[in-house]
Ligand SMILES: [Fe+2]
């Protein structure tokens with residue numbers, strides 16, 4: 578039995594959104610996903626998909642993408658990404674009812690792997706615009722957007738805390754935390770997300786959203802203040818699910 582994670586499948590079986598334009602790694606990426614997940618993940622395993630599942634703008638435009646995910650081996654747990662327009666945060670229960678026993682949508686709730694609670698939310702990070710000098714050093718940023726980002730971070734923190742509290746109430750004391758956005762932006766060393774991970778003694782924080790060589794180093798990877806951080810963006814892993822825990 579093992580726990581795996583992979584993010585940003587960006588499927589488009591019903592939407593006209595070829596991903597080839599984003600680089601070689603995206604060529605026929607859905608075939609790579611199918612191949613590698615089937616090679617690596619066993620039926621008794623758990624696979625957390627950390628958001629940006631589908632380019633469809635509403636649920637009916639995502640059915641084939643979700644069916645593709647359903648056909649992958651293992652128990653599938655989905656997190657909300659910034660592109661998942663089909664997933665209204667207030668209607669997560671409805672998705673869980675509809676896909677009961679097939680897919681689990683992680684939002685304001687939690688699920689379990691061994692004696693660990695799997696908690697999570699989309700998260701948020703301020704992504705600029707940043708103003709750079711000639712050497713590429715940040716010398717300023719859009720303050721209005723930064724203020725807006727702070728509000729979104731606060732809202733996501735509320736959702737994440739609900740997820741932790743629900744697990745805590747059921748007696749769980751060990752946690753793995755999932756985010757779609759990286760836990761910190763390029764200006765930060767810590768954030769409310771790293772703080773809550775430390776507060777609850779989280780074992781591992783798993784996130785994705787960062788695409789392309791230049792962005793893979795945007796946030797924390799590896800051990801930091803007692804917490805392990807893992808980036809699992811599909812293109813970072815060449816679409817091979819990463820082992821979080823055995
Ligand atoms: Fe993405």
Ligand SMILES: [Fe+2]
Nearest residue numbers: 629658659786
């Ligand atoms: Fe994203």
